[in-house]
Amino acid sequence: MPRPRSLTNPQIAAAALRVLDRDGLDGLTMRAVATELGMGTMSVYRYVADRAQLEALVVDHVLAGVDTTVPAAEPRGRQVAVLAERVRTVVGAHTAVVPLILAHRHTSPASMRWGDAVLGVLADAGLGPARRVVAFRALLAYVFGALQVEHFSPLAGPGTAALAELDPADHPHLASTAREAQGIGPDEEFRGGLEILLRGLEL
């Protein structure tokens, strides 16, 4: 009966994501999102309760881009690996959301769908309930931890270079290993770590 809504949640999330990609996390303000939407600042509050909910919307929007269908022909280990790598690919296209993801992951429906898919594979693999919980949370910790580590201190970045220049007397192993590290790409790093975890899971 009254005036209809002009915006959907995905439209708001997409606008916020555009701001995030363009101006970074610091640039993500209610005012900037409103401008991106062509509205006044306070109009955004017709659609979200507060900034936290806006962030949650963005996180869910990004994670909704993850394909959660399980590749049936693959062995269990590969199925889990594929699901994990899809998250990384999607998030990698919007690196500024990384810090927001862990804060809001647990309220995101898309994240739950992904979790359900992963747990399904673990169940099919024959893991009992208790082992499934631990394995799933370990996977969660690794995937989102790796995203953060890669975001804040990429192997190819200046942090590693600085480590390489360290006095070997103070940090013998760190200095020498850092020199080796710059030759390893982010894909290789993520997959390598994932392989270790999956081997430990014995899938």
Place this chain on the structure above:
Amino acid sequence: MPRPRSLTNPQIAAAALRVLDRDGLDGLTMRAVATELGMGTMSVYRYVADRAQLEALVVDHVLAGVDTTVPAAEPRGRQVAVLAERVRTVVGAHTAVVPLILAHRHTSPASMRWGDAVLGVLADAGLGPARRVVAFRALLAYVFGALQVEHFSPLAGPGTAALAELDPADHPHLASTAREAQGIGPDEEFRGGLEILLRGLEL
């Protein structure tokens, strides 16, 4: 010759940590820290360049509490596990710093000492440079990822309870596994995940 400094870095970090423990991350403001130190707000800027540096100071102060000596009598796997568990114990006593740690970990001397110790064990275990890099970063991702996951959505918390109430038709595996999950304590969870990773490392 001029007026001497009245504060050391550890004193500032300790004051900020007290604020953080008492009022949480939102309560950590330059004004609050200044009050805690019994000074005017702007006086704090004689000791830190900006808020980011204050945060870095806190992170390093917390991580400095981690004992990085390697227990010589233990097997390699246990040595790594002990180093990882010490981080978790120390950080667990100040849960509000968790979000700050990943952002500033790579600028912290204490963190570097810890990294050097871990890499030393990995080298002693006979891992070549490339494998060492991947193993180390995987460990980093797991340890700090697990801290964040535990902080934002603890297994015993309301998030898991909410998952357990989910419609099993939508999320069959998530719903049933969540019911199992509440019986698992944080220690068991962290160690279980760590065991998986270490088994994959074949130390």
Place this chain on the structure above:
DNA sequence: CTCGTAAGCGTGCGACGTACGCTTACGAAG
């Protein structure tokens, strides 16, 4: 055409980080 409802927004408030420049305490030099 009327009118109830909610969309949209202008203004304003309190809190934040911090730039700037003044005042003041210290301790070495005389």
Place this chain on the structure above:
DNA sequence: CTTCGTAAGCGTACGTCGCACGCTTACGAG
């Protein structure tokens, strides 16, 4: 004991943030 250069310490002020509040306005059912 006095002087004085230096940096400690701080008061004020600015721009920006999230957001509370209440007004205006567009819509669509009757």
